[in-house]
Amino acid sequence: MNPAGFGAPFLAVLFLLAAALRSLPLAGARLQVAMTVVRNASSVGAFCLDGSLPAYHLDRGFGAGAGNWLLQFEGGGWCNDVESCLERAKTRRGSTQLMNKWEDFNGILSNNASLNPDFYNWNRVKLRYCDGASFGGDALFHNGTSPLYFKGQKIWESIILDLLPKGLGTANKALLSGCSAGGLATFLHCEDFTNYLPRDATVKCLSDAGFFLDLQDIGSTHTMRGFFKDLVALQGMNPNLNENCTAASSNLPDLCIFPQHALKYIATPFFILNSAYDVYQFHHGLVPPSADIHGRWKHCKMNPAACSKQQIQQLQGLRSSMLSALKLFYQYSSKGGMFINSCFAHCQSESQNTWFAKGSPTIDNKTIAGTVGDWYFNRRNIKEIDCAYPCDSTCHNLIP
Structure with a gap:
């Protein structure tokens, strides 16, 4: 039958249906999103470590989620001295020129309702990480030939300014999130994020594996404190830490990079997703290489089932430290949420x-x-808190 016989109204409906079907994600389909370079970032002084321009990946929302925005900070560690930053500048962690130009969107960034039921149809953005300081520095280092741009704060600002006219500025709902170093960035920028959005917008923040603890390692040294102190000093982060926290901690303002010290000054509703046995903090905070020069923790790090009773006891101390640091948030934050599980x-x-x-x-x-x-x-x-290792039987996708 000739479809023209159905007339213009039918063809119009058919066209709209086809367009709608094209916009729906296919079950199991791999979603890759192209990079957007912030071309005018230089006007606000925003550069990656190597001087390249910052970038992000945006997958547009649709349907009921078209007016909602989810921004996800990319993670990837830090560089806290000139040597490591120079090396980092030659990698994808310090240059958008060396990054993949397409990114897979999975999990909270998926556009599939069966895989991401609450946020699948939102505008979802991945902010690429190229400054080495959780989007928090603002300094410049000259070594004679190749300068290092410590401009994470400016990168954050340039991306937001690029997104505002694309719909972020009129958002109905928004969630700022991040993983690892990106989770720490969420703590650093949560309050600032709300200032860019409409007053009647629902704005909340989520940190995934970003609740880095100010704790002693197995050698009774504050390894992470020393690392972050050097990071804050090198990259000029102090002015961009929570000002209420630094005012209250005038003797040690750089401690405000630790979420446990800054959290009580964050008024925006916040969700903390973390393992009580976070493997990064286990390997670098509790048992850094400097505290295990004889490698006694080698097998335990590879497989918790191989840990001795004494090592398990020290790992339970890591969990206790995290729960202690979260105690006030757990008890008194009526707008806060938590998911602290016991998977490694x-x-x-x-x-x-x-x-x-x-x-x-x-x-x-x-x-x-x-x-x-x-x-x-x-x-x-x-506010969910898991029982202590090894009671959780749902961790089989992770280290046993």
């Missing part, structure tokens, strides 16, 4: 296996995605 993991929101999938980690039969969604949309007030 680091970053769980960007991986589909841990965010929302068959066999993903749960607490009280609740997935991470379900818990975050319930908190964001006020379906219930959630």
Whole structure:
């Protein structure tokens, strides 16, 4: 039959249906999103370590989520001395020119309702990480030939300014999130983020594996404190730390880079997603190489089941330190949410296996995605804390 016989109205409906079908994500389809370089970033002094321009990846929202925005800071460690920053500037961690120009969007960034039920149709943005200081520095180092740009704060500002006219400036709902060093960036920029958005917008923040602890290692040394102190000094981060925290900690203002010291000064609703046995903090904070020169923790680090009773006891101390640092937030934050599980993991929101999938980690039969969604949309007030290792049987997608 000739479709022209149905007339213009039918053809118009057919065209709209075809367009709608094209906009729907296919189940199991791999979503790759192209890089957008912030071309006018130089006007605000925003550069990656090597002087290249900052960038992000944006996948547009659709349907009921077209007016909502999710921004995800990319993670990837830090550089806290000139030598390591010079090396970093020659890699994808310090230059957008060396990055993949397409990024996979999984987990909280997925556009598939069956894989990301609460945020799949939002505008989802991944902010590329190229400054080495959790988007928090503002300094410049000249070594004679190749300068190092410590401009994370400016990178953050340039990306936001680029997104505002693209719809972020009129957002109805927004969630600022990040993983690892990006999770720390969420603590640093949560309050600032709200200032860019409409007053009637619902704005909240989520840190995944970003609750880095100010704790002593097994050698009774504050290894992480020393590392972050050098980071703050080198990259000029002090002015960009929470000003209320630094005012109250005038003797040691650089400690405000630690979320446990800054959290009480963040008024925006906040969700903390973290493993109580975060593998980065286990390997670099509790048992850094400098505290284990004989390698007694080698097998334990590879497999917790190989840990001795004494090592397990020290790992339980790591969990206790985290819960102690979160105690006031747990007790008194009516707008805050938590999911502190006992899997040996680091970053769980960007991986589909841990965010929302068959066999993903749960607490009280609740997935991470379900818990975050319930908190964001006020379906219930959630602060979930898992029992201590090795009681959780849902960690099979991770280290046993």
